[in-house]
Amino acid sequence: MKTFSFLDCESQDLIRVNGQIVRIKADDHHHAFDLFIDTIADNSENWTNTGTKAWCWEDME
Known part of the structure; x- marks a missing residue:
């Protein structure tokens, strides 16, 4: 398994929960x-x- 985060296209920032x-x-x-x-x-x-957009941490290393 890989680790994914998500970039919101409007805010151009990674999506967050509780900071x-x-x-x-x-x-x-x-x-x-x-x-x-x-x-x-x-x-x-x-x-x-x-x-x-999904961001894969392992693919970006």
């Missing part, structure tokens, strides 16, 4: 988005729902 960057363990980008929508999106502080 912490959201990090989700998932098999791939699609799985990460499913988990994000199902469990975190409504509780996030800066998600505008105007476009979201």
